Amino acid sequence: MTSVSMTVNGRSVSAEVEGRTLLVDLLRGQLNLTGTHVGCDTSQCGACVVHVNGEAVKSCTVFAAELDGAEVKTIEGMADGDQLHPIQAAFKEYHGLQCGFCTPGMIMSAAALLKDNPKPTELEVRDYLEGNICRCTGYHNIVKAIMAASGQDVPAVAAE
């Protein structure tokens, strides 16, 4: 067992982990941050994306023991109290989720995209999401939500 200390969503945490403990297992198992999900075992689906030191990382591909001193942000750390992060708000406004399972990873990836590329084209959004799989939405409304969150004009969500 190894001791690690890191900042998770602004709070200092310490934990004893096995060498093989993945960051996602630390988050879900020991820290009870179950918003980060595990959808595969080959690092393809992206449901587990979190931010480590400001970069999007698949938390199923990094050992917890490697992250001593790191700053980690998960979906639980995105809203400011009751104030949703603009990407969270856009996912709701544009119906960018259905079952909700891929959603935390999608939002964390989208946040990383917009940090590097504040006004992405539709093609750039689609290209960036290559590592995040959604089975419900056909990505249509996810792409719209991310475009809208970046401040770009997006057609209304539904014909009423």
Add this chain to the structure above:
Amino acid sequence: MPKDSVIGTSPRRREDNRFITGKGRYTDDINLQGQTYAAFARSDVAAGIIKSVDTTKAAKMPGVLAVFTGEDFVDVGGNPAGWLVHSRDGSPMKEPKRPVLAHGKVRHVGDAYAAVIAETAEQARDAVEAIEADIEAITPVLNMKDALKDGAPLVHDEIETNLCYDWGWIEDNREKVNEVFENAPHITTLELVNNRLVPNAMEPRASTGVYNPGTDDYTLYTTSQNPHVTRLLICAFVMGIPENKLTVIAPDVGGGFGSKIYHYGEEALVLAASKKLGRPVTWTCSRSESFLTDAHGRDHVTKMEIACEKDGTFLAFRTETYANLGAYLSNFSTSVPTYLHGTLMAGNYKVPHVYVNVKAVMTNTTPVDAYRGAGRPEATFQLERCIDKCARELGIDPIQIRRKNFIKPGDFPYMTPVGLEYDTGNYDASMDILERNADLKNFEARRKESESRGKLRGLGIASYIEACGIAPSNVAGALGSRVGLYDSATVRVNATGNISVMVGAHSHGQGHETAFPQIVADRLGVDPASIEIVHGDTSKIPFGMGTYGSRSLAVCGSAVCKATDKIIAKAKLIAAHMMDAKGEQIDFEDGVFSVPGTNKNVPFGDVALKAYIPHDFPLEEIEPGLEETAFYDPANFTYPAGAYACEVEVDPDTGKVEVVAFAAADDFGNVINPMIVEGQVHGGLAQGIGQALVEHAVYDDTGQLLAGSYMDYTMPRADDLPMFDVDHSSVTACTHNPLGVKGCGEAGAIGSPPALVNAVIDALHSGGHKVAHIDMPMTPSRVWAAMNG
């Protein structure tokens, strides 16, 4: 009335609040005091004789609490088939047993034959590695036609054949159909494969069993689309537990698409293990296990024939299908190639004669069952592909040949030659909308533009019809269903006027928590924010059949209406009492009860409070309380239908297909929440496009699933798909349910594969490649090979 209570508007989803903030509660998120972890030993051969399973070493591994093998479950019941199908000769289908854990034989790669329970998930998995199993690999049977040859190895020795049934629909049509074909002016024949798919809900299956020795009862948290069905299967068939001793809770569930309808052996195992250990036992499927054990979809091999006049008027359809059921009968697998497929073989068309033959085959592969669309995509695919080929052979425009044969609005109710009565529809109207929205009149200009960039552009059209709102119990029962297919709702008006609605349907992405309150609010004239939907917990909800087959709104939503109407009737009695009037005199509008011709009125909230403080009630006439339950059994299926157009660009150098435009014109009847409906269509389209272009569960000739991970099985990604143009403005309201709704969940997955294949064939023809058909998925290598002989 608040604006967002109105039917046909799009209040944003209230369930989103928890999902976008990481506060969803899926089965694997639940962490119970003292819980232990299960892991399964699974066959790595497609067929094998279990000679011995030595668990001695595994039992001594660190943290191990118990080890189970198939022998431990020999005496409990099996997982049953929910639908009895009869063969053409009148004999019942073959029903091999499906045990909790395999014993005697393993029958597909991934078939579980032992399980370990340990203190941690890692310890359980480590101990599984220490199980010493002597399994003698035997020759598997994989190809369906080989499986039916004399002397083929048997998947189940006990049934002495690999043929589950040989079904004719309708058998009395057979002779006449053959006669029409003998004299037909034109016959189009197409042989095709409907490729095997893996549903791939993003949340892997998970189950936690909790036995309470103090009360001798069980709770199962599980990833289910229909917790009451799961409870019934476990109690009545597999474990022999009284239903009142088992609560099944399906909390937030991360997608289903059919794969979470069924009861799986892991659910029984965690319950049995929890009783043995006196501690909760939890199990979460890895994605690799999901690929091997979640029920797969499709896998049909079909020969379809159309007999018609030279002008394209259809005279008869004839089909012969081999349907792969896999190694065991998953709960509803036998109904998919039959009553969800053969009954739809008339499509949207006025064809006088249809005969369907289906041979269902057992093979050493993962069981196959309903996956989004379930039988109806297979029917639509073969029909709409074959019609396209027919049009090309006869030199008729693909839209015109469809219009020529469409059932017309004046023909409804229309009885098809395959046993369904369509209540309503307007297929020309959908086609009109499609032609406009897809801007088909300018297609040739777009084709020229693509050609100027060296690309071949193709346009594909498909119509579809599906039978949803499954189903009238009496019809289903007469056809072999062993369950009823109603649904249920309880509306409980609480004393201070807020409302709880307990529903049998389960929401795992469909937005019931938002859409169902719209229905109740509209009927009661109250604020939808005061209405909460309760679902997914058998101890809280009435017995309902759950969510599949695009049925939640049409069937459960109708039960919600019915229960709400009972509330109004009861509340009128109370209101009458409060206003010294008679119940039949009371009007109810916009949430206010009134006595016509007077200024007497009471608001709904006052009536609710009165119901629970009945100090002056005439108790022989009015019971206290305001709570009503309704069960709704539909009079017929509902029949969503529509027309789809797909435009593709094919790169002639590589064979790569790009979907550049996709338009869908659907008739779903009335729409409650357009935003949710459109989202459902988007998702269905993506799954259909995935099937047509990239998805394929490939087995090698030893029965290993080659496409067994996201490294190997291609899931559609954001950059594989275009923005979709969806339209549901063509409305023929369902004639037999109170909302006039039809269902929208599966349409996209049904109509899109033939539209896409038709588009690719069209593109290739435009480049001079006279290709008749390409099987799905249309990978670059397949398309390139088709172009280059």
